[in-house]
Every structure is written in C-alpha cells, then in structure tokens.
Amino acid sequence: MYRSLFPRDMFAEIYRLQRDMQQAFDLSPSIRGFAANGFPALNVGSTSQALEIYAFAPGVDPATLEVHLERGLLTISGERQSALPKEGEKAAVHINERFDGKFRRVMTLPEDADPEAVEARLRDGVLRITVQRRASAQPRRIAIQ
Template structure:
C-alpha cells in the first residue's frame, strides 16, 4: 500500500511520489496490466479465420481525434488526450494525477495476409475496434469430397 498525502507541503510524500515516478519510468516488468510504460492505449489483438481484430482501450477521446493508418502492413494508431486538471489550473490544485494525458502512438506490424482494402474502425464507450480482413486466398476453405 502506498502512502499518499493530500497536502503538497509534506516532504516525505513528495519524496515517495518522486521515487515511484522514477521506478515507473525505468520499470519494464510485466504485470496484469501489461508493461508499465509505453502501453497507452492498451491493446487486445486476436485473430479469426477471416480477420484480425484489435480492441484499443482509449477512454476520454473524441472519435475524430483518433488517427488510424494502414500502410504496407504497418498499422498506426495515434491521437492526443487532453489533461483536464491542468486545463483548469486556476480552479483546481492537482494532488494526484494518474491518468495519461498527451500524445500517443501505437504501431503494429500486421501479417502479409491482410487485405489493406478491407479495414474498419469504430469507437464506442472508450473502446476503438479495428477489424482488418484477411485476403480470401489465405482463408481456410472447405473442399467437398465426391
């Protein structure tokens, strides 16, 4: 359990926060949430016989601000999330800020079997769902025996 003081003048709380920030900056140990750094937005990627399905967990974004590009088998997801607390700096003193804010970019290399012309992306309830179809020539097919 971490001790967090709500009072900014507490020197020990500031040192504790500084130590945690340094540890997180250099900690690449995996956990239940994935890697400690470089993991925003979090991704789930799976495959079906007909497509590659990606779920990008990025709450607090406007769909129009998310940039999704597929070029030569490389999928890039980029955007920016604003920092609500710092934009209201005159009204609020920030005590704890654990939510990611700023620009982000995730890059995934997809297999050669994808059809770059059949990509769809939908954003709903903070989750971006990207579906990339596989080319028909690589999809399994049933061959009837006579």
C-alpha cells in the first residue's frame, strides 16, 4: 500500500506551533475577537444599573489573579500552572490542549461605568466582575409638576 509522507499528528504539530507563536509574540485574543479561544473565556452583559463580566478560569490559583481598572480599561491577568510532568520526569505527553502560562485580557468600559463601584468575586473557577453605572446615567422618572 501507500505510505503517508506526513506523520499522523501533523495537524497537532501545526496547532502546537501556532499556539507557541501566539504565546511568544503575546498575540493573545481580546474581547473584540482578534482570534478565537482566548483565555480566559469571557461573557459580558449589562443592565441599566451595572456591567457584568464573567471570566471562566478553571484551575487558576486565586492568588495569581489580578483585576485592574485604570482610565476606563479593565485588565484581567494571571497565570495557570501546568499539570504536565516536568521535562526530567520519565513520562510522555501525547496531547496537550489545555492552556497554561500567563494570560491577560483587556477591555474598554463604557463612559458611564463608575470606577469607584467595582466588585470582583471568584467562585468555582468563575471570576465575576460587577461594575456599577454612575448614578447620573441611571434611568429615572421625572415628576411632572
């Protein structure tokens, strides 16, 4: 029969090379969608009272997580340690699809976000950040006289 010119795991090697290059050049995806599969994955929503951001970061040590708000930019950063065997150990890794290493996500907040009213909570690997809207931006009913 015919022999393949390419190893069976060629696509896995291409994927690994792409991931390594993204990490080397810090081309991490942003909320605006530079690339798919950013870490941590985000869900962002809003109400008339607050902006809600959910960052899904399972396996991240809470001590390594940092949330910063400066001049309307919200930054979520941290590091997830690898659970793989170290290089000196006698073990082989056949597939490694889980992200490990340092990460950073940055997003611009709307102008009506109140930088003094930000709350962040981590529970079961989900970081929930609530940013209240300024009182002046809240909808209100005007009494007719």
